[in-house]
Amino acid sequence: xxxxxxxxxxxxxxxxxxxxxxxxxxxxxxxxxxxxxxxxxxxxxxxxxxxxxxxxxxxxxxxxxxxxxxxxxxxxxxxxxxxxxxxxxxxxxxxxxxxxxxxxxxxxxxxxxxx
Amino acid sequence: xxxxxxxxxxxxxxxxxxxxxxxxxxxxxxxxxxxxxxxxxxxxxxxxxxxxxxxxxxxxxxxxxxxxxxxxxxxxxxxxxxxxxxxxxxxxxxxxxxxxxxxxxxxxxxxxxxxxxxxxxxxxxxxxxxxxxxxxxxxxxxxxxxxxxxxxxxxxxxxxxxxxxxxxxxxxxxxxxxxxxxxxxxxxxxxxxxxxxxxxxxxxxxxxxxxxxx
Numbered sequence: 001x002x003x004x005x006x007x008x009x010x011x012x013x014x015x016x017x018x019x020x021x022x023x024x025x026x027x028x029x030x031x032x033x034x035x036x037x038x039x040x041x042x043x044x045x046x047x048x049x050x051x052x053x054x055x056x057x058x059x060x061x062x063x064x065x066x067x068x069x070x071x072x073x074x075x076x077x078x079x080x081x082x083x084x085x086x087x088x089x090x091x092x093x094x095x096x097x098x099x100x101x102x103x104x105x106x107x108x109x110x111x112x113x114x115x
Numbered sequence: 116x117x118x119x120x121x122x123x124x125x126x127x128x129x130x131x132x133x134x135x136x137x138x139x140x141x142x143x144x145x146x147x148x149x150x151x152x153x154x155x156x157x158x159x160x161x162x163x164x165x166x167x168x169x170x171x172x173x174x175x176x177x178x179x180x181x182x183x184x185x186x187x188x189x190x191x192x193x194x195x196x197x198x199x200x201x202x203x204x205x206x207x208x209x210x211x212x213x214x215x216x217x218x219x220x221x222x223x224x225x226x227x228x229x230x231x232x233x234x235x236x237x238x239x240x241x242x243x244x245x246x247x248x249x250x251x252x253x254x255x256x257x258x259x260x261x262x263x264x265x266x267x268x269x270x271x272x273x274x275x276x277x278x279x280x281x282x283x284x285x286x287x288x289x290x291x292x293x294x295x296x297x298x299x300x301x302x303x304x305x306x307x308x309x310x311x312x313x314x315x316x317x318x319x320x321x322x323x324x325x326x327x328x329x
Binding site for chain 1: 116117118119120121122123124125126127203204205207235236238239240261264265268293294296297298300
């Protein structure tokens with residue numbers, strides 16, 4: 001349920017940036033190690049944006065799979081639960097992707113089209 | 116019209132965490148965030164650790180409800196502040212900021228933050244601590260690092276508690292360790308039992324040696 005707090009943060013930032021314009025899309029980038037669940041963010045978002053310029057906006061979730069740089073051969077790979085490097089068969093690596101959790105962009109309705 | 120933002124969603128939390136860290140640094144309080152599932156032994160380990168430290172330690176207790184853990188600390192005259200999150204699954208930096216106002220911290224050298232019993236949510240929230248510790252216990256099984264990589268990949272050390280139960284439980288120690296080091300090769304791993312006290316001294320000596328203000 002920690003998605004409630006983070007969804008409030010998303011709404012706050014998007015509201016500031018959009019300056020009262022109707023928001024069409026919000027692009028969130030979420031790494032698989034970050035422990036945030038798309039459906040839960042979506043649920044709170046709909047609940048919290050009723051009767052606001054954000055109501056009905058589509059959240060585009062861009063999931064980032066974990067990517068490691070092999071400790072041994074330094075090649076990059078997306079691990080499965082064995083963490084075996086597919087190139088040299090040794091275990092594990094430094095995390096280079098998978099912790100992302102940010103708002104990448106939003107799309108707002110153009111003012112001239114609205115009026 | 117598309118607007119690029121690229122803003123970390125946890126920015127607000129992280130800014131307060133930075134303030135907390137400055138506060139701890141100014142007062143030279145070594146602050147340790149302890150995370151585990153419910154029942155792994157956070158409270159027991161904090162107590163056993165404090166008994167072996169030679170300087171004053173305080174505790175911030177995080178729980179969804181109750182003051183059972185903080186009463187335990189108070190029995191031993193350990194300065195303690197209880198945070199009840201009322202259902203929230205993790206502590207965050209603003210909660211710690213409030214808690215330290217209630218703690219008389221001037222002579223304290225070690226501050227232990229006992230996070231909510233949960234292996235998922237606490238991993239995402241920086242509190243301003245100097246060190247993150249995960250506790251796992253033998254009855255939980257050797258698969259925990261594989262199931263909760265977000266947490267185990269982020270900690271400075273992992274403590275395996277209740278090792279006195281190893282003879283009675285199927286637990287593959289190598290599998291457990293590999294699951295940690297696969298994405299966190301620098302993590303220290305300590306095996307101990309708060310019941311038999313085996314291994315606790317080794318952990319405490321290491322913790323003392325990591326204190327940046329000693």
